[in-house]
Amino acid sequence: MAASELPAYGSSKRKKQTRIIVIALLSFGMALLSLCLMLYVSKKKPKREGIILYNPGPIQDFTGSENDDLELPLFRFATIAYATDNFSVKNVLGKGGFGQVYKGILTEGQENKEIAVKRLSANSRQGLHEFKNEVLSISKLQHRNLVKILGCCIQEEERMLIYEYMPNKSLDSFIFDPNRSILIDWPKRFHIINGIARGLLYLHQDSRLRIIHRDLKASNILLDYEMNPKIADFGMARIFGGDETEAKTSRVVGTYGYMPPEYAIDGLFSVKSDVYSFGVLVLEIVSGKRNRGFCHPDHNLNLLGHAWRLYKKARQLELIDKFENESCNPNEVLRSIHEQLCIILWKNINALIPMEAKEKPRA
Structure with a gap:
C-alpha cells in the first residue's frame, strides 16, 4: 500500500505522548504549588506539637554566673504563638507597665493546660532589667501563695514569661468593684489576708533567698479557682544576700499609696517596706476602699489617716465594707485593723496625717 493510504499511527502516538507530558507537568x-502553600501556612500559624522546649545555648541577656542559676524551661516562640492564637486580642487578660498579658492553652500529652503569657512590649516602661530580675528571682521560689512561673521565651527580640493561669484575675477587680465586691464576704477576705501574709513570710524569711517585693498592691495579688491569693509581678523585686537587711536606691520604683515614707523620700527599703505595703493592703481589703483617691465628707485624710482617726475614737468597725456586715467576725476585723495600725504602720503614720490629727496611741 502507498504510504498515503496508511492510518496516521505516528501522529496519533505523538499526540498521546504530548497529552501525557502536559498532564504530568500540570x-x-x-x-x-500545594507544597509552597502548606509551607506558607505553617509559617503563619505553626502546628500544635505539645509543649515544645528547647535549649538555645548561651543566652545573651543572662550573662555570667546568673546564667548558670537559670532554672526555668525555655519555650519556642512558635509554641506560645499558637497557644495564644497568635496573640489574639480576644485572649488579652490585662495590660501593665511590662506589656500585655494573654491567656493561652498548651497541650501537654493528652491534656490542655491554661497559661498566662506576659509579653514584653517594645514600648514598655519596664525593660530587659525588670525581665531578667523577675526570671532570676521567681525561678528560685516555690510557695502556694506565690504565682507559679512555668517558663520563659527568649527568642530574637521576643521576651515572654509563662505563668499558671489565674481564672479570678486580681484582687483589685473584686474589692474595688461595687458589683463584684459582694462575692467576697469576710471569711474569704480573711483567708486572702492570711494567704498574702504567708507568702510574704516565705519571701522574707523562709525562702532560699530573702526577697523584697517592693510593689505589693491589690493588682499584684492574683486569685485562683478557690480564691486562694498568690503574690505576682516580681519585676521590681530585690534579692538580699547574706546578712543584708536594708538597702538604698536612687531609683524609687513601686506604686504611690503603698510606699512607706522612708522609701518614697530617701530611697531606703527593707522587709519593713513590704510589711508597710501589706498593712495598706489589709486596710483596703477590710474597707473595700483604695488608699489613694479615698474621699470622706468630714475630712481630707487618706484611708490610712481615716482608719487611724476611727481607731482613736474606738469606732474601727465603721471601716468595714458594707458587704461584709452580715458575715464579719468583729474580733477578726478588729485584730486585723489593730495589727496594721498599732504594729505595722505606727512608725510611719505621723508622716501621713496632718499635724492637728496627731496624738499618741492608746496603750
Missing part, C-alpha cells in the same frame, strides 16, 4: 505544578 500535576507536578499543582503539587509544587
Whole structure:
C-alpha cells in the first residue's frame, strides 16, 4: 500500500505522548504549588506539637554566673504563638507597665493546660532589667501563695514569661468593684489576708533567698479557682544576700499609696517596706476602699489617716465594707485593723496625717 493510504499511527502516538507530558507537568505544578502553600501556612500559624522546649545555648541577656542559676524551661516562640492564637486580642487578660498579658492553652500529652503569657512590649516602661530580675528571682521560689512561673521565651527580640493561669484575675477587680465586691464576704477576705501574709513570710524569711517585693498592691495579688491569693509581678523585686537587711536606691520604683515614707523620700527599703505595703493592703481589703483617691465628707485624710482617726475614737468597725456586715467576725476585723495600725504602720503614720490629727496611741 502507498504510504498515503496508511492510518496516521505516528501522529496519533505523538499526540498521546504530548497529552501525557502536559498532564504530568500540570500535576507536578499543582503539587509544587500545594507544597509552597502548606509551607506558607505553617509559617503563619505553626502546628500544635505539645509543649515544645528547647535549649538555645548561651543566652545573651543572662550573662555570667546568673546564667548558670537559670532554672526555668525555655519555650519556642512558635509554641506560645499558637497557644495564644497568635496573640489574639480576644485572649488579652490585662495590660501593665511590662506589656500585655494573654491567656493561652498548651497541650501537654493528652491534656490542655491554661497559661498566662506576659509579653514584653517594645514600648514598655519596664525593660530587659525588670525581665531578667523577675526570671532570676521567681525561678528560685516555690510557695502556694506565690504565682507559679512555668517558663520563659527568649527568642530574637521576643521576651515572654509563662505563668499558671489565674481564672479570678486580681484582687483589685473584686474589692474595688461595687458589683463584684459582694462575692467576697469576710471569711474569704480573711483567708486572702492570711494567704498574702504567708507568702510574704516565705519571701522574707523562709525562702532560699530573702526577697523584697517592693510593689505589693491589690493588682499584684492574683486569685485562683478557690480564691486562694498568690503574690505576682516580681519585676521590681530585690534579692538580699547574706546578712543584708536594708538597702538604698536612687531609683524609687513601686506604686504611690503603698510606699512607706522612708522609701518614697530617701530611697531606703527593707522587709519593713513590704510589711508597710501589706498593712495598706489589709486596710483596703477590710474597707473595700483604695488608699489613694479615698474621699470622706468630714475630712481630707487618706484611708490610712481615716482608719487611724476611727481607731482613736474606738469606732474601727465603721471601716468595714458594707458587704461584709452580715458575715464579719468583729474580733477578726478588729485584730486585723489593730495589727496594721498599732504594729505595722505606727512608725510611719505621723508622716501621713496632718499635724492637728496627731496624738499618741492608746496603750
